[in-house]
Amino acid sequence: MVDFDVVDLPDHDAPATGDTAPDFTRPLVNDEFWADASLSDLTDDGPVLLVFHTMAGAFPATYVWNELRDRGVPADVQAVGVSISSPYEHKAFLEERDVDARLFSDPAADVAADYDLEHDLDGMAGVTEHRPAVFLLDEERTVQYRWVADEWPDFPDYEELADALAGL
Amino acid sequence: MADEQPAITLYRLQACPYCERVVRTLDDQGLAYQSRFVEPMHSDRNVVKRVSGKRSVPAIVDDNTGVTMSESANIVEYLENTYGEGA
Numbered sequence: 001m002v003d004f005d006v007v008d009l010p011d012h013d014a015p016a017t018g019d020t021a022p023d024f025t026r027p028l029v030n031d032e033f034w035a036d037a038s039l040s041d042l043t044d045d046g047p048v049l050l051v052f053h054t055m056a057g058a059f060p061a062t063y064v065w066n067e068l069r070d071r072g073v074p075a076d077v078q079a080v081g082v083s084i085s086s087p088y089e090h091k092a093f094l095e096e097r098d099v100d101a102r103l104f105s106d107p108a109a110d111v112a113a114d115y116d117l118e119h120d121l122d123g124m125a126g127v128t129e130h131r132p133a134v135f136l137l138d139e140e141r142t143v144q145y146r147w148v149a150d151e152w153p154d155f156p157d158y159e160e161l162a163d164a165l166a167g168l
Numbered sequence: 169m170a171d172e173q174p175a176i177t178l179y180r181l182q183a184c185p186y187c188e189r190v191v192r193t194l195d196d197q198g199l200a201y202q203s204r205f206v207e208p209m210h211s212d213r214n215v216v217k218r219v220s221g222k223r224s225v226p227a228i229v230d231d232n233t234g235v236t237m238s239e240s241a242n243i244v245e246y247l248e249n250t251y252g253e254g255a
Contacts, residue, residue, distance in 0.1 A: 032215035
């Protein structure tokens with residue numbers, strides 16, 4: 001991509017394929033309102049594509065949702081994001097970027113801690129966000145596919161993800 | 169999700185005193201409810217308009233009785249009459 005070394009991210013112990021993804025409850029923002037929801041509420045309804053990304057406004061958040069929209073997520077898979085952005089920021093992001101997903105707001109990045117995917121931002125003192133990652137979960141919250149950023153920045157392997165979605 | 173949700177849904181705005189008044193009454197009556205937060209801009213409250221006919225909050229939807237209602241004074245009166253000691 002570029003002719004110099006990009007920043008490597010440290011090792012992690014995020015849930016792997018076959019593991020049960022930790023449950024959590026956070027405000028879940030749609031294009032009209034937000035209400036507390038649990039990840040398990042969503043998986044009870046069907047498979048979930050859980051996308052950890054940067055705060056709204058940073059280009060990786062825009063890129064990942066643009067890419068997923070353009071490639072398409074199967075109708076029976078619920079695409080949901082998680083970032084440290086406030087519900088207000090999430091709502092504006094959904095609207096301005098025409099994102100077809102719902103977004104969890106996790107300002108303290110506690111969910112990132114539960115998944116061992118905390119990313120302390122260099123040059124933004126005190127700001128920890130979610131390391132970019134994608135989890136495809138079945139109805140039991142079992143991880144069917146996982147991608148975690150190794151570098152900063154880094155983007156999901158969309159081909160691999162498409163295969164995983166097709167194989168659900 | 170639908171199976172475990174409380175029967176009462178409160179459409180509210182963060183830090184809105186009229187909404188907090190309704191919350192206090194819900195708590196006083198020991199009623200379970202779910203909160204749905206909307207935005208300060210009236211034009212961004214289509215969901216409230218759709219359920220209650222107007223864009224004002226607080227608004228509640230009570231699936232126990234089929235009642236949908238706006239205006240905090242009306243809601244408080246309704247909750248006390250429906251679920252209060254004298255009800």
